[in-house]
Amino acid sequence: MKVAHLTSAHPRYDTRIFHKQCRSLAAGGYSVTLVVADGEGDEESDGVAIVDVGQLPGRLNRVVKTTRRVFEQARHLDADLYHLHDPELMPVGRRLKRLGKRVVYDAHEDLPRQMLAKHYLGKLTRQVLSRAVETYQRQACRQFDAIVAATPHIRDRFSEFHPQVVDVNNFPMLGELDGAPDARLSASPGESLSVCYVGGIAEVRGIREVIRAMEKVEQGCRLQLAGDFKTLALEQEVMTYAGWAQVESHGYLDRAGVRRVMASSVAGLVTLHPIVNYLDALPVKMFEYMSAGLPVIASDFPLWREIVEGSDCGLCVDPLDPDTIAGAINYIVSHPERAREMGRNGQRAVVERYNWQQEERKLLDTYRALAR
Numbered sequence: 291m292k293v294a295h296l297t298s299a300h301p302r303y304d305t306r307i308f309h310k311q312c313r314s315l316a317a318g319g320y321s322v323t324l325v326v327a328d329g330e331g332d333e334e335s336d337g338v339a340i341v342d343v344g345q346l347p348g349r350l351n352r353v354v355k356t357t358r359r360v361f362e363q364a365r366h367l368d369a370d371l372y373h374l375h376d377p378e379l380m381p382v383g384r385r386l387k388r389l390g391k392r393v394v395y396d397a398h399e400d401l402p403r404q405m406l407a408k409h410y411l412g413k414l415t416r417q418v419l420s421r422a423v424e425t426y427q428r429q430a431c432r433q434f435d436a437i438v439a440a441t442p443h444i445r446d447r448f449s450e451f452h453p454q455v456v457d458v459n460n461f462p463m464l465g466e467l468d469g470a471p472d473a474r475l476s477a478s479p480g481e482s483l484s485v486c487y488v489g490g491i492a493e494v495r496g497i498r499e500v501i502r503a504m505e506k507v508e509q510g511c512r513l514q515l516a517g518d519f520k521t522l523a524l525e526q527e528v529m530t531y532a533g534w535a536q537v538e539s540h541g542y543l544d545r546a547g548v549r550r551v552m553a554s555s556v557a558g559l560v561t562l563h564p565i566v567n568y569l570d571a572l573p574v575k576m577f578e579y580m581s582a583g584l585p586v587i588a589s590d591f592p593l594w595r596e597i598v599e600g601s602d603c604g605l606c607v608d609p610l611d612p613d614t615i616a617g618a619i620n621y622i623v624s625h626p627e628r629a630r631e632m633g634r635n636g637q638r639a640v641v642e643r644y645n646w647q648q649e650e651r652k653l654l655d656t657y658r659a660l661a662r
Contacts, residue, residue, distance in 0.1 A: 291320050291321070291370045291371060291657070291661055292320075292321045292323075292367075292368075292369045292370045292371075293315055293320050293321065293322050293323070293369055293370065293371050293372075293373065293657075294322075294323045294324075294325060294364055294367050294369035294371070294372050294373070295308055295311065295312055295322065295323070295324045295325065295372075295373045295375065296325045296360050296364055296372060296373065296374050296375060296376075296379055296382065297324070297325065297326055297327070297360075297375040297376055297379075298327050298352055298353075298356045298357050298360050298376050298378060298379060299327070299352060299375075299376045299378075300326070300328075300375070300376075301326065301328040301330070302324065302326045302328055302330060302335075302340050302342075306375075306398075306460070307396075307398070307440065307458065307459075307460040308324070308373075308375050308396065309324075310460070310463070310646055310650070311373070311458070311653055312324050312336075312338045313336045313337070313338060314646075314650045314653060314654065315653070315654070315657065316336060316337035316338050317337065318654055318657075320657070322337070322338045322339070323338070323339045323340075323341055323367055323369065324338050324339070324340045324341070325341050325343060325360055325363050325364060325367075326340060326341070326342050326343070327342065327343050327344060327345055327346070327352070327356045327359070327360065328342060328345050329342065329344055329345030330342055341363060341367075343356065343359035343360055343362075343363050344356075344359065352378070353378045357378050357379060357381070357382060360379065360382060361382045361385060361386075364382065364386060365386075365389070369391070370391075370392065371391070371392040371393070371394065371435075371657070371660060372386050372391055372392070372393050372394070373393075373394040373396060373438075374393065374394065374395050374396060375396045375398065377401050377423075377427075380395065380426070380427065380430040380431070381430070383395060383430065383433070383434055384430055384433055387433050387434070392435045392660055393433075393434045393435055394434065394435060394436045394437070394438055394656075394660070395430075395431050395434045395436075395437050395438070396437075396438045396439075396440070397437060397438070397439045397440060397444050397447075397448060398440045399440070399444070399567055400443065400444050400447060400566075400567060400570070401423055401424075401427060402420045402421070402423045402424035402427065403420070403566050403567060404566070404567040405419045405420040405423055406420050406566055407565045407566045407567050428451050431448065431451070431452055432451060432452060434452075435454065435660055436454040436455070436456070436656055436659075436660060437452050437454065437455040437456075438455075438456055438457075438458050438653070438656065439455060439456065439457045439458070440457070440458070440459065440460060440572070441457060441459060441570060441571060441572050442457045442459075443570035443593075444457070444570075445457035454656075454659075456652050456653075456655075456656050457652070458649045458652050458653045458656075459572055459644075459649050460572070460574045460646075460649075461572075461574070461577050461640070461644045461645050461646050461648070461649055462574070462577050462578045462580075462581040462640060462644070462645060462646060463645070463646045463647070464581075464640070464641065464645050464646070464647055466545070466549075466581070467548070467549055467552060467578050467581045467582040468581060468582065468583070468637070482509075482510040482511060482512050483509065483510075483511050483512070483556050483623055484511065484512045484513065484514050484538070484554055484555045484556065485511060485512075485513055485514070485555055485556060485557045485558070485559060485587070485619055485622075486513070486514040486515075486516065486551050486552060486555040486557075486558055486559065486584075487500060487513065487514075487515055487516070487517070487558070487559040487560075488516040488517060488543075488548055488551065488552070488558070488575050488578070488579075489516075489517045489560075489573075489575050490517050490518060490520060491515065491517045491518065491519045491520060491524070491525075492519075492520040492524070493520075493524060493563075494562065494563045494565055494568075495561075495562050495563070496559075496561040496562055496563055496589075496609050497519075497524065497528055498527075498528060498531075499561065499609060499610060499611070499612045499615060500513065500559060500561060500612075500615060501513075501528045501531045501533040501534060501537065502531060502533055502612035503533065503612040503613070503615035503616040503619065504533030504534075504536040504537065504616070505531070505532045505533040505536075505612075505616075506612065506613065506616035506620075507536065507616050507619050507620060507623070508620050508623065508624070509623055509624070510536075511536070511556075511619060511620075511623050512536050512537065512538060513533075513536055513537045513538070513559075514537075514538050514540065514551050514554070514555060515537060515538065515539045515540060516540045516541075516542075516543045516547065516548055516551045517541075517542060517543075518541060518542045548578075549582075552578070552579065552582040552584060553582070555584060556584070556585070556622055556623065556629060557579075557584055557585045557586070557587055557604070557618075557619065557622045557629070558575065558576075558578075558579030558582070558584040558585075558586055558587070559587050559615075560573050560575050560576045560579070560586065560587070560588045560589065561587065561588065561589050561607060561609035561615055562589050562609060563589075563609055563610065564589065564591065564609065564610075568589070568591070569591050569592075569593070570593055572593075576588055576594070576597070576598075577640060577644045579604075579636070580601070580603055580604075580636030580637065580639060580640050580644065581636070581637060581640045581645075582637075583633040583634065583636065583637050584633055584636070585603060585604045585605070585622050585629050585632040585633050585636065586598055586603055586604030586605075586632075586636065587604060587605050587607060587615065587618045587619065587622070588604060588605075588606050588607070589606065589607070589608075589609040590606040590607055590608055590609070591606075594606060597639075597644075601635055601636060601638075601639035602631075602632060602635045603632050603633070603635045603636030603639060604632055604636065605618040605621065605622070
């Protein structure tokens with residue numbers, strides 16, 4: 291079967307789930323093309339043909355012109371099945387259905403609820419947009435052959451109006467980031483222990499509170515930041531905090547760099563703010579920390595608490611309170627045996643449940659059903 295995965299918004303190389311999906315399908319014998327719009331040109335990687343339609347500046351260009359380019363490339367490919375990864379590609383999916391193609395829509399986010407979290411819009415505007423998005427999404431997705439959801443919560447939303455929905459979670463691949471929790475929890479003379487945050491850096495991802503927490507950590511513990519700041523203004527602001535003296539900022543790192551940061555840290559932070567589109571999310575970094583044998587310091591959301599406390603692999607904190615974040619860091623640093631136990635528990639949970647190999651089977655089963 292010839293398969294095309296389409297995205298208009300994301301680069302070809304990152305930790306997003308569609309890269310794992312494409313590699314898994316190629317390894318399973320499918321002919322896979324990934325259509326991107328990042329301006330990096332065409333290439334082949336891991337058995338996946340990558341076709342670039344070019345990058346245009348601005349969101350309006352992405353929604354209008356880039357989407358049109360993606361459709362033209364998709365039609366040229368003449369694939370048997372098209373897998374869409376961005377909301378603005380829903381109209382492309384409808385056009386492909388009119389051409390008699392099979393279409394899968396990948397719901398990475400609960401889009402109508404996400405609209406309600408855009409506080410730069412007025413309350414009434416958010417509500418109207420959310421309802422409009424939900425109405426259109428239901429109309430479009432009813433025409434598609436299957437829905438792949440990024441979390442069980444999103445799966446349940448789509449199951450209300452579509453008979454073929456499966457959740458395929460962005461869990462880590464076994465062995466990719468494995469670490470040794472026993473080896474990193476004792477510093478040599480003159481060395482400091484580190485905790486890490488890996489991922490995009492933004493206000494709603496808790497960067498202000500984390501940097502302020504570093505003012506209160508004990509024993510000279512440092513924070514390793516691996517990721518790009520969303521805005522220069524935010525970076526310049528947090529650099530003025532006293533806690534910045536305890537920070538090593540690496541910027542964006544490739545997977546080898548991420549592995550090195552995790553291997554030299556004693557805990558991983560994922561203290562996102564309690565906004566609507568985070569409360570039921572399953573952040574890949576949390577599971578990558580677990581895979582690397584790092585105790586997790588996570589926001590105290592009910593779903594996250596169920597995972598972290600259920601696996602006994604870390605501590606849940608109020609993400610808006612620097613004191614509780616600092617308290618969790620101090621606890622892990624001062625209780626190395628307990629921290630090692632939490633790290634091993636997290637690795638065990640990933641091996642037994644939270645891994646890509648299990649999610650891959652659900653994806654392949656969905657494709658096999660569509661091929662009948």
